Amino acid sequence: MKSVFGEAYTAEDDHIHAHQANRPEESVKSAAEVRRAASGPSRRKMLGMAGALSATVAGLGMIDAKPASASSTGIDTSRVLGGNRRIVDMSHAWGADFPVFRPFVEPARFDQVASVEKEGYNTFIITMDEHSGTHMDGPKHFDNGQLATDEIPAENLIAPLVVVRIADRAEKDLDALLTYDDLRKWESRHGRIPDGAVVAMDCGWSGRINDPARIFNRDAADKPHFPGIGWDAAEFLESRRNIVGVATDSPSLDSGANNYLDPRAHKILLTTGHYGIEWAANVDKLPESGAVTVIGLMKHKGGFAGPVRMFGLY
Ligand SMILES: [Zn+2]
Incomplete structure (x- = not known):
């Protein structure tokens, strides 16, 4: 690289x-x-x-x-x-108050067990779901035969970044999906999705991070509404392009509605060895084409998922 x-x-x-x-x-x-x-x-x-x-x-x-x-x-x-590269931080800071996707994820607990005032140093013990903050859903999330997060090769964590914008549509339609059509339109402008790429959805949700009501948009039946990756797009990326992973700036790879119905975008992509980043930040600040992402992934043994500090460089 x-x-x-x-x-x-x-x-x-x-x-x-x-x-x-x-x-x-x-x-x-x-x-x-x-x-x-x-x-x-x-x-x-x-x-x-x-x-x-x-x-x-x-x-x-x-x-x-x-x-x-x-x-x-x-x-x-x-x-x-080299050159005049810019760095975009693609991770949200997270704590006990970071929004979580109920009922699938539990909020993290932060217990400060030492402090400068008492012990002379600061330490937290954090009790957390793997799916906390900006994080990766690993290939093993839905399939025991796939790699654990600590086994993902480092070279798969540095990748060309493809940004597909659907924020205009998502503003009017909370259930908007990134579709096969969106990918083909991206390719008509920028050429074929590069091998080894991470394909990121920009649905405009990065800016909603401090407003949980506008992230989940739960209806009267408590069902959430937020954008995700369409099954046709997932199928196309998995079978016709050679990507390493995808990313969404919403809480999940599948849309809010599809997560309850059938989390099929997760299954199509993860059970075929790809990874998916959820809650990516600042995707709207990155160019559609030409950026590189570097994903610093928590490396706990046998991980099914884990928080990431992720960057976009362009
Ligand atoms: Zn997740």
């Missing part, structure tokens, strides 16, 4: 930075060089040397130099990823 990210960090760079750090009188040059030296793994290395160097370097103020053009992540992304 190296080509996706452009030029990678090399051991040779490390050598150059270490050399500079050992000879501080030579290291304060242009602002760009300070920025270079202060970013990435070599910054840690330099800070590790701070004790030995502090006497000579303190006067130069170099150790304290902050990257002037760093993004909010604190990382010089152009250096790590």
Whole structure:
């Protein structure tokens, strides 16, 4: 996957930075060089040397130099990823109050069992459903013969990201589905869905995260209404395209109504070795084509599902 990210960090760079750090009188040059030296793994290395160097370097103020053009992540992304890539955080922050899809998912419990005030450090014990927050439904969710989440190869968690927008339709129709037609229209604009892709539905639900009533839209019979992946689209992706997974910004792969009727989009995709991300965030901020997703998946043994910290890079 190296080509996706452009030029990678090399051991040779490390050598150059270490050399500079050992000879501080030579290291304060242009602002760009300070920025270079202060970013990435070599910054840690330099800070590790701070004790030995502090006497000579303190006067130069170099150790304290902050990257002037760093993004909010604190990382010089152009250096790590190449070019002018942007990072979109595709995970919602979640806690005990994160909306859950009843009756299938239980809310998480957070018990703080140590605090800075009492024990000198902070620790939570979290009791949680695997389907908490932005999370992956793993291939084993509906089929014991499929891979557990910890067995999913790392290369399947870095993938071209295809974004299919149905938000306009979903605004008027809470039961809207991402259909085969939507996929073919996407392909007519951007070409064939790339091999190894994650296909993400943007139904506009990311923006509803703080408004559970507008996420689930339960009717008088307590049945939920939110968009999902249509069975025809699932069938097409599974049998005609070579994807690794799908993602939805709604609470489930299937629509709210279909989850009660027959969660067939789940079954079609998961029992054939794909994974599905639910509750993805900020899908609307990503381009339809050309982005890459990186999925940091919880790696508990034998997992059927699990929370993810997921990113979209473009
Ligand atoms: Zn789930």
